Ligand SMILES: Nc1ncnc2c1ncn2[C@@H]1O[C@H](COP(=O)(O)OP(=O)(O)OP(=O)(O)O)[C@@H](O)[C@H]1O
């Protein structure tokens with residue numbers, strides 16, 4: 019199906035053609051007509067499949083068809099994103115897709131001088147892309163009013179609705195007119211998030227173009243097991259051995275990111291880092307340089323995990339595994355975008371085992387392992403047991419008639435790994451040898467971690 023069948027105007031079709039898009043992606047084919055019809059939409063589609071254009075193009079179409087003079091300090095659409103970098107990127111996409119229509123847009127993010135943003139709002143803007151904290155500051159200062167708002171978009175909706183953001187989101191939603199169109203997009207939408215959204219949104223259209231949590235098949239995922247204290251040596255070895263020209267390397271902590279850059283530097287490998295302790299100006303510049311190919315190796319915390327689009331990025335490396343399995347899907351989704359091939363390599367030590375179990379359970383399959391003899395770990399990493407049920411476990415009791423049921427868990431909706439061999443023996447053997455998480459507690463606790471936004475929030479705040 020060509021773009022012209024979606025009911026978009028010539029100026030938008032021209033802009034899309036100039037981006038080099040020949041046909042709409044699946045999510046674009048489904049979401050654009052629904053949004054143009056004025057429906058509320060909850061949409062899940064894999065990373066790198068063009069979700070941004072799925073909500074930006076119909077916004078531009080609606081507003082350019084129905085041109086209004088926006089009153090001072092008013093906005094017609096609000097797009098909320100979890101990170102400043104993503105807000106800037108999405109606003110940049112609004113400008114690209116909207117270059118031949120006369121609508122205004124603005125990015126409003128924290129960590130930079132608020133004055134230019136206030137000035138930008140004085141005349142009113144059609145599309146505001148913001149991070150929640152700065153937007154609330156502006157609302158408290160009466161620099162922005164929402165009484166003319168027509169559309170709310172939550173990009174990375176599950177992240178925006180989890181414990182880290184929900185309080186701010188609620189404060190923002192309280193201020194919005196109740197009569198508005200709501201659009202929620204993410205690559206990972208759990209049943210809990212869908213349930214939460216459905217209870218607050220009026221009869222939304224639900225669009226799911228891939229199975230829940232599916233990763234992109236074009237990403238070649240593999241892992242190497244290694245002792246924690248040898249990870250930086252292994253990474254240096256992999257970079258030089260495979261002559262990796264480009265990689266985005268994810269690591270959990272800001273301190274770890276800075277330390278890794280220095281360890282790589284000592285081995286003659288030049289890398290840079292972005293994390294929350296660097297100024298916003300530096301963060302933006304480094305990311306721009308990485309996108310432009312001026313920096314080849316970038317170490318990043320999860321601020322770069324969601325939504326960030328780096329043209330033809332060939333490889334993502336997980337220096338450690340994220341606590342939340344959804345973050346693994348988003349991290350590796352920085353590669354293999356828009357139909358390109360990609361590679362995702364994880365360095366896994368024994369203390370990553372719980373996270374590995376949670377990730378592999380969520381993916382529904384074991385990630386291929388490659389052994390590198392010189393780095394074989396002393397502390398073996400057991401093979402995960404997907405959806406492990408202890409042999410002597412009692413069968414679950416049937417629910418009492420009429421009992422309240424919580425929304426079904428993420429685990430329930432994930433593909434079952436029935437084709438995978440049960441690796442109980444390996445895991446138990448490793449446990450006996452020396453203190454790896456017991457297989458029973460590994461997957462179980464790991465799943466609990468995935469399920470509980472509280473646990474995730476707490477663990478993030480401990481760092
Ligand atoms: N119809 C299309 N044809 C070709 N490329 C496209 C098309 N639509 C979008 N793209 C390109 O695909 C890439 C990914 O788009 P986008 O960032 O919107 O993905 P996403 O689905 O939001 O991913 P994520 O889940 O990581 O946020 C971008 O480089 C974009 O320019």
Ligand SMILES: [Mg+2]
Pocket residue numbers: 069070173325
């Ligand atoms: Mg996106």
